[in-house]
Amino acid sequence: MTAHPTRVCFELRVRPELVDDYVARHTPVRAEMLAEIAAAGRRNYSLFLGEEGRLIGYYETDDDAAAQAYLAASPIAAAWEAEMAPYFVGLAGRPDQAATPLTEVFHLADQLADAGRTLS
Template structure:
C-alpha cells in the first residue's frame, strides 16, 4: 500500500448465533496461505471484531483499492476454499460466500 490513497474499509457480517464459538475456533489458526493471499491482494491492517451476544462481525481493513483487492482475492484458489468453509457460520451463507456479502459502510468522519 502506498499510503497516499489508502482506503479505510469497514463492513458488517452476521454469524448464526449458534455457530459463534465454532467460527472463533476456525480463526485460531488461519491458514498461512490465506494470510499471504490477503497480503498479496492488498488487504492491510485487517481486523475482525465480534459482538458475541448476537454474532455481529465488524471487519476493518486498509487498502489502496478495495474493489481491486476483492477481485484479486476472488481469483485465488485458497480464498475459494476458505470461503466455502466459512459459509456455514454466516446467516445467508448458502446464497453467497461471506466475502461476497461485504458491503463497505460509508465513512463520514476520521480523526487522524
C-alpha cells in the same frame, strides 16, 4: 504526496450457535489464507465480534477493487470462503464478496489534517 489508503469496514452476522467454532477457525487462520489476504493488498485487517454474532471487519488497501478481484480469483480464498459460508446468516454468495459495506462518517486523522493540525 502519498495517497491515503482506502479504509473498508463491513458487517456480517455469524450464526449464534456457531460463534465458538467460528472463533476457533480464526485462532489462527491458515497461513496460506493469511498470505493471500496480504498478497491481495489488504493490511491492518481486523475482525470484531459483538453480541448475537454481529461481526464487523476492517481493513485498509490502496485499491479495494483490485484486492476484491484478486481474492475472487484465488483458489485458496475460494476454498476458505466456501468453508466459512455456512457460519453466516442471510448471506448470498461468498462472505468476502457479499458482506454489507459500512459508510465511514468520521476519521480523526483526516479531520485533523483538513483543519491543518497533526496528531502528536
